[in-house]
Amino acid sequence: MPIIEWTEEFSIGNPTLDDQHKKWFSIYNKAHDRMMDPDEKNFISTGIDSLKEMKAYGEYHFSTEEETMAAAGFPELEKHKLMHRAFSRDIDGMIQGLESGNHVLNSEVIKRIENWLRHHILKEDLKFKTFSEQKGRG
Numbered sequence: 001m002p003i004i005e006w007t008e009e010f011s012i013g014n015p016t017l018d019d020q021h022k023k024w025f026s027i028y029n030k031a032h033d034r035m036m037d038p039d040e041k042n043f044i045s046t047g048i049d050s051l052k053e054m055k056a057y058g059e060y061h062f063s064t065e066e067e068t069m070a071a072a073g074f075p076e077l078e079k080h081k082l083m084h085r086a087f088s089r090d091i092d093g094m095i096q097g098l099e100s101g102n103h104v105l106n107s108e109v110i111k112r113i114e115n116w117l118r119h120h121i122l123k124e125d126l127k128f129k130t131f132s133e134q135k136g137r138g
């Protein structure tokens with residue numbers, strides 16, 4: 001399962017948001033390495049810690065991104081916010097799963113987060129780039 005490398009295709013044309021996405025990828029990559037470490041003995045607490053870190057940085061980033069979108073008048077903001085909230089809820093569900101012993105495999109958790117990050121940035125955040133470019137051309 002690969003880590004996520006930030007490349008230009010992920011750029012949404014806003015340096016602050018791009019930097020936050022890079023930082024988020026590095027947090028994800030660290031979580032990936034910890035959760036997939038076959039020598040890890042405390043894989044449940046490692047999983048919980050990693051998920052909490054992903055969620056905390058995600059929420060910090062969402063607030064910056066939502067403020068930026070609001071300031072620019074992005075028409076899909078409300079829909080976009082719902083996707084952010086869904087991500088946080090999904091992470092909460094995974095944390096609860098780990099805490100209650102009903103956990104899915106770390107590899108599945110990590111795959112789900114990876115898919116979400118890639119899809120969300122490439123499909124949803126990039127709509128904001130398109131919007132900003134069109135607005136710039138006036």
Ligand SMILES: [Fe+2]
Binds near residue numbers: 065084
């Ligand atoms: Fe977003």
